[in-house]
Amino acid sequence: MKQIYMDYAATTPVRKEVLDEILPFFSENFGNPSSLHTFGQDARYPVESAREKIASAIGATPDEIVFTSGGTESNNFAVKGIANARQDKGRHIITSAIEHHAILEPCHFLEKNGFEVTYLPVDSKGLVDPDDVLKAIKNETILISVMHANNEIGTIQPIKEIGAIARERGILFHSDVVQTLGRMPINVDDLNLDLVSASGHKIYGPKGVGFIYIRKGTRVTPFMHGGEQERGRRASTHNVPGIIGIGKAAELAMIDLHSETERITALRDKMISGILANIEDCRLNGHPEKRLFNNIHVSIDYIEGESLLLYLDMEGIACSTGSACSSASLEPSHVLTAIGVSPDTAYGALRFTLGRLATEEDVNFVIDTLPGIVKKLRDMSPVYKNKGKA
Amino acid sequence: MDHFKNPRNVGEMVNPSGVGNAGNPVCGDTMQLHIKVADNIIIDAKFKTFGCGAAIATSSMMTELIINRTIDEAMAVSNKTVADALGGLSQAKMHCSVLAEQALGSAIDDYHTRRKEADL
Numbered sequence: 267m268k269q270i271y272m273d274y275a276a277t278t279p280v281r282k283e284v285l286d287e288i289l290p291f292f293s294e295n296f297g298n299p300s301s302l303h304t305f306g307q308d309a310r311y312p313v314e315s316a317r318e319k320i321a322s323a324i325g326a327t328p329d330e331i332v333f334t335s336g337g338t339e340s341n342n343f344a345v346k347g348i349a350n351a352r353q354d355k356g357r358h359i360i361t362s363a364i365e366h367h368a369i370l371e372p373c374h375f376l377e378k379n380g381f382e383v384t385y386l387p388v389d390s391k392g393l394v395d396p397d398d399v400l401k402a403i404k405n406e407t408i409l410i411s412v413m414h415a416n417n418e419i420g421t422i423q424p425i426k427e428i429g430a431i432a433r434e435r436g437i438l439f440h441s442d443v444v445q446t447l448g449r450m451p452i453n454v455d456d457l458n459l460d461l462v463s464a465s466g467h468k469i470y471g472p473k474g475v476g477f478i479y480i481r482k483g484t485r486v487t488p489f490m491h492g493g494e495q496e497r498g499r500r501a502s503t504h505n506v507p508g509i510i511g512i513g514k515a516a517e518l519a520m521i522d523l524h525s526e527t528e529r530i531t532a533l534r535d536k537m538i539s540g541i542l543a544n545i546e547d548c549r550l551n552g553h554p555e556k557r558l559f560n561n562i563h564v565s566i567d568y569i570e571g572e573s574l575l576l577y578l579d580m581e582g583i584a585c586s587t588g589s590a591c592s593s594a595s596l597e598p599s600h601v602l603t604a605i606g607v608s609p610d611t612a613y614g615a616l617r618f619t620l621g622r623l624a625t626e627e628d629v630n631f632v633i634d635t636l637p638g639i640v641k642k643l644r645d646m647s648p649v650y651k652n653k654g655k656a
Numbered sequence: 657m658d659h660f661k662n663p664r665n666v667g668e669m670v671n672p673s674g675v676g677n678a679g680n681p682v683c684g685d686t687m688q689l690h691i692k693v694a695d696n697i698i699i700d701a702k703f704k705t706f707g708c709g710a711a712i713a714t715s716s717m718m719t720e721l722i723i724n725r726t727i728d729e730a731m732a733v734s735n736k737t738v739a740d741a742l743g744g745l746s747q748a749k750m751h752c753s754v755l756a757e758q759a760l761g762s763a764i765d766d767y768h769t770r771r772k773e774a775d776l
Contacts (some may be wrong), residue, residue, distance in 0.1 A: 570685070610684065613683075613684050
């Protein structure tokens with residue numbers, strides 16, 4: 267049976283070009299980049315080259331890039347690091363209700379430690395209104411953090427406008443670009459960004475590596491204490507293969523950005539219209555236009571998403587019921603709740619995210635297969651029997 | 657997995673002896689159980705379930721465990737009995753098996769109520 271992977275928002279396979287570049291750094295060029303001897307320097311130069319590639323991908327300079335263990339660490343670093351460093355200026359942070367848990371949980375942590383956090387609402391398409399950002403700003407506001415695109419419903423936020431509001435008032439602006447790096451052009455100056463978080467394994471690089479962009483002159487309290495790596499901003503021996511991998515992956519993503527956007531957008535649109543046309547009581551979540559080019563997020567009434575996911579898996583189709591990170595949770599997705607989806611409808615949510623290996627044949631197979639699975643589960647559903655009798 | 661992939665006894669009955677409904681407020685799962693009773697023995701059971709893989713599998717297994725059992729024997733079928741018969745459920749999914757137990761209790765209560773009403 268052919269396996270069709272449509273969960274690229276959860277993770278992506280490492281590209282062969284990336285893997286080829288990484289492999290020697292496990293056993294041949296294994297030096298510690300902090301060592302002054304030849305072994306160390308042989309590892310140091312590729313790490314710095316990767317830093318240059320990352321910086322180039324987002325319009326930054328290499329000394330503004332700090333390598334981390336991934337998106338979660340970068341987000342934690344941004345929120346807690348700024349809170350720590352700027353608490354003498356104020357203890358108020360603004361974020362959105364639909365951020366990834368890697369932003370929301372550090373915010374909850376800070377709330378328990380005397381900070382105040384405003385969670386901006388979103389509209390029914392998942393958009394933050396820049397006017398709401400403006401209204402939420404106080405004299406004590408030190409940081410605004412709004413993700414570039416939502417990992418569940420794919421809605422792309424007006425971060426340039428939000429960044430401009432922050433900049434005018436001297437408030438730092440951070441964005442989690444985990445889902446958009448390599449999928450959309452990102453320039454930290456154009457978008458008015460002071461801090462940016464990203465991850466390697468979402469862009470066909472390895473897991474366990476990410477980076478945070480910190481605009482020059484921005485004071486951030488280190489998250490990891492120990493050695494003096496990353497100019498004192500992040501201790502811990504460099505993950506050399508990971509760093510080289512994320513650098514190469516970012517470089518390749520920039521080369522492919524235009525062609526992949528065009529190809530996958532066409533597949534996404536075909537899949538959305540095919541699913542909506544073939545399944546009744548089914549709707550698209552997120553914004554119809556301002557959405558990631560690879561995201562298809564639908565709610566299918568009267569059935570439960572996990573059952574759908576498992577039946578699809580038996581057909582060789584891999585997707586998600588929402589955020590992969592919260593799939594063990596019994597609660598409806600906080601993102602769907604925030605856009606006003608009822609709990610009953612939220613349970614029947616499915617997320618397909620396309621990527622490099624997606625083909626039209628795969629999309630056609632999903633469009634053809636999904637209705638039969640939906641019918642089987644609806645025939646089994648006592649809720650479907652009572653459809654319309656509420 | 658087999659009881660999820662090929663659930664047994666899915667459906668409804670025209671003239672059930674008892675109907676049970678259960679809903680799990682934690683995760684939103686819902687189950688409906690129809691039983692047919694003759695001479696105090698459950699001779700048939702049908703279910704419909706809105707829920708996750710574990711909810712569907714436990715519903716299916718539970719119907720298999722109660723068919724051809726007396727009412728008293730069926731009442732002794734607990735969520736743990738169902739989970740054990742499936743080869744065990746993870747702790748996170750144990751609450752799903754409670755749905756089947758509650759639907760069974762509700763169906764048996766309904767059966768007793770119908771009998772009392774018929775006797776009056």
